Structure formats: C-alpha cells, structure tokens
Amino acid sequence: MSGGAFDHLKALIVEDNQHMRTLLRSLLNALGITLVFEATNGEDAFALLRDRQPDLILSDLSMSPMDGLAFAREVRMSRSSPNPYIPIIMVTGHTERHRVEAARDAGVTEVLAKPITAGSLYQRIGEIVDKPRAFVKASNYFGPDRRRLRVDDYSGPFRRREDFENDLSVE
Amino acid sequence: MTTKNAAIAQLVPAEAYPPLLSPLQRRQAMAKLRSAETIAKASRILAARAAELRDAVLELVAQFEEAMAVADWPMVYSATHEIRGLAATAGLGATGRIANVFCHYLDAVAQLGLAPETAIAKVHLNALVRSARTEDDTARHGDMVAQELSALVARKLAELKDSSTMRDGLRDGAA
Numbered sequence: 001m002s003g004g005a006f007d008h009l010k011a012l013i014v015e016d017n018q019h020m021r022t023l024l025r026s027l028l029n030a031l032g033i034t035l036v037f038e039a040t041n042g043e044d045a046f047a048l049l050r051d052r053q054p055d056l057i058l059s060d061l062s063m064s065p066m067d068g069l070a071f072a073r074e075v076r077m078s079r080s081s082p083n084p085y086i087p088i089i090m091v092t093g094h095t096e097r098h099r100v101e102a103a104r105d106a107g108v109t110e111v112l113a114k115p116i117t118a119g120s121l122y123q124r125i126g127e128i129v130d131k132p133r134a135f136v137k138a139s140n141y142f143g144p145d146r147r148r149l150r151v152d153d154y155s156g157p158f159r160r161r162e163d164f165e166n167d168l169s170v171e
Numbered sequence: 172m173t174t175k176n177a178a179i180a181q182l183v184p185a186e187a188y189p190p191l192l193s194p195l196q197r198r199q200a201m202a203k204l205r206s207a208e209t210i211a212k213a214s215r216i217l218a219a220r221a222a223e224l225r226d227a228v229l230e231l232v233a234q235f236e237e238a239m240a241v242a243d244w245p246m247v248y249s250a251t252h253e254i255r256g257l258a259a260t261a262g263l264g265a266t267g268r269i270a271n272v273f274c275h276y277l278d279a280v281a282q283l284g285l286a287p288e289t290a291i292a293k294v295h296l297n298a299l300v301r302s303a304r305t306e307d308d309t310a311r312h313g314d315m316v317a318q319e320l321s322a323l324v325a326r327k328l329a330e331l332k333d334s335s336t337m338r339d340g341l342r343d344g345a346a
Binding site (some may be wrong): 004006009011016017020022023026027029030032055056062075085087092093094096114115116117118119121122123124125128129130132133134137138139141145157 | 179180181182183184185188189190191192196197198199200201203204205209210211212213214216217220222223228255256257258259260267274276278318
C-alpha cells in the first residue's frame with residue numbers, strides 16, 4: 001500500500017544502537033517513508049545532512065564522538081548547516097528533567113522517551129507535520145519556539161521583538 | 172521590560188520557512204498517522220522484533236556485568252540507560268522498570284557529586300540478570316522486585332541527602 005503523503009519524505013536516523021536503528025527504520029517504513037539514512041553519531045549525521053538533505057531527523061542523545069545535543073546545536077547554529085529548520089525528534093532513554101531541558105535548549109523539536117511505542121513515535125511525527133513550530137533567533141539560541149501555548153491573559157515580562165511590534169508605548 | 176530586551180530575540184513564524192508537507196499532504200499524513208491500520212501494522216513490526224530486542228537486552232546485561240566487575244561506572248551508566256530504553260519494547264517490562272529505578276539512583280548520586288555504592292549496584296545487577304533471563308510469566312515477581320528496589324533507592328537517597336545537608340550545615344557553621 002502506498003504511503004501517500006509520506007512517500008517523498010526522507011528521514012535520517014542517528015543512533016549508535018543497531019537494534020534501535022532497525023526498529024525506527026521499520027516504523028518509518030510502515031508509514032511510507034522508505035528513504036531512510038542512518039548514522040551512528042552526530043559527526044557522520046551532519047555529513048549525511050549535507051549530502052542527502054533529509055526532511056526530518058530522529059536522533060539519540062548519547063553517542064560518541066558527537067552526541068545528540070552537540071549535533072542538534074550544530075544543525076541549528078552552524079553556518080554550514082544546510083537546513084537549520086529541519087525537525088529533530090530526540091529519541092532517548094535519558095528522561096531526567098535536566099537532560100530533557102538540555103535537549104530543548106539545544107534546539108530539539110520534540111523529545112521521545114524510550115521505550116518507544118508506535119503510538120508515541122507517530123504522535124511526535126504528527127506534532128511536526130500538523131503544528132510546525134515558529135523559530136526563535138537569539139544571540140545564543142536558534143531553534144523552535146519553546147512556548148507551546150499562547151496565553152491571552154499572560155501577565156509576565158515580554159522579551160521578544162514581535163511582542164512589541166504593535167505596542168510602541170512599551171518601554 | 173525594555174525594548175533593549177526585545178531586540179535580543181526574534182521570532183521566525185512557521186510560515187516563513189519551507190513546510191514539510193503541503194496542506195493536502197498534511198491532511199493525508201495526519202489521517203495515516205491516526206489510522207488504526209497504521210498502528211496495527213507498526214505494532215506487528217514491534218512484536219516481530221521482540222525476540223531480537225530481547226537478545227540485545229541480554230547483551231547489554233552482560234555488558235553491565237562486565238562493567239560492574241571492573242567498577243567502570245560510565246559503562247554501567249550507559250548500559251543501564253540502554254536497557255531501560257529497549258527492555259519494554261522487547262517485552263521485558265519488569266527489566267525495564269528495574270533499570271529505571273537504577274537509572275534514577277545513578278542520576279541522583281551523580282547530582283549529589285557522589286559515586287554509586289557497589290552494594291546498591293550489585294542488588295540491581297542481580298535483579299536485572301534474573302528478570303531479563305526469565306520469561307514473562309515471572310513478570311509479577313520482577314515487578315515486586317522493582318518496587319522493593321525503588322523503596323531501597325528512595326531510602327538510600329534520603330540518607331545521602333540528609334548527610335549532604337548536614338555536611339553543608341557544618342561547613343557553613345565553620346565558615
């Protein structure tokens with residue numbers, strides 16, 4: 001059966017565990033994503049990103065010599081990055097709060113905790129497909145806007161340019 | 172808040188960069204992602220790989236054992252997190268929960284700046300080995316072991332935090 005919408009998408013899996021790579025590839029294939037590239041660390045993945053230009057990335061966190069966080073930062077911030085807007089799903093067994101926050105700060109789009117299920121992976125892909133994120137450009141960060149909700153009665157401080165565009169009276 | 176701060180960050184709306192899919196493709200993609208047929212197919216794939224993944228978990232448990240024998244804590248840490256990540260997908264739910272308890276312990280002691288205690292690590296190693304090498308009909312025992320280990324780790328971490336707080340208090344008092 002044809003994958004339809006997913007047919008033309010190319011994915012990059014960055015994972016040092018061969019079993020997990022195979023599993024992720026199979027789950028992507030089941031959606032109709034058949035063009036899947038694999039790397040075992042961030043360095044090789046960055047080369048594949050330049051050469052093969054995938055549309056989305058599934059990346060592990062712990063790898064050597066370049067781990068998933070350094071890879072995500074390279075994708076988002078490097079001048080030589082071919083696609084700083086590419087969605088990155090970090091698939092990780094490291095689910096401690098400080099690690100999830102580090103992934104977010106590196107510019108990861110979604111975090112998926114292992115053990116993975118088909119439902120959890122497809123839910124994250126759905127987020128990327130259905131709700132593409134705005135990006136924030138700052139001196140020390142480039143990546144998806146970390147604010148998921150717009151709160152109309154937000155009473156905290158405003159720090160972003162667009163918060164001021166329609167209100168020149170703010171000082 | 173000042174306009175100086177406003178200049179620090181700039182928002183690039185999602186419409187400003189190329190979309191992954193066209194609106195039509197997006198609708199088709201979402202229908203596919205939500206379809207029961209897709210999930211069933213993917214679940215069959217996972218089930219078909221369970222035996223292979225179980226072997227992978229057993230390899231990781233062996234790595235854990237080797238690392239423990241030479242007190243290679245970074246390898247212990249890495250193997251435990253890998254086990255936690257793979258075990259449930261391999262149908263070894265109790266093994267995953269035991270690994271999860273130990274991951275929690277390793278991260279907590281690391282945050283306190285302490286080395287893991289060998290005795291605590293050995294208890295988890297024994298539990299992981301037994302749980303991973305037995306079949307699922309013993310999972311209930313595995314779950315009980317995971318619960319007991321969780322209580323042990325909670326008690327141990329409370330002791331460590333108490334003694335750490337006491338050390339800080341004595342240091343502050345001395346200063």
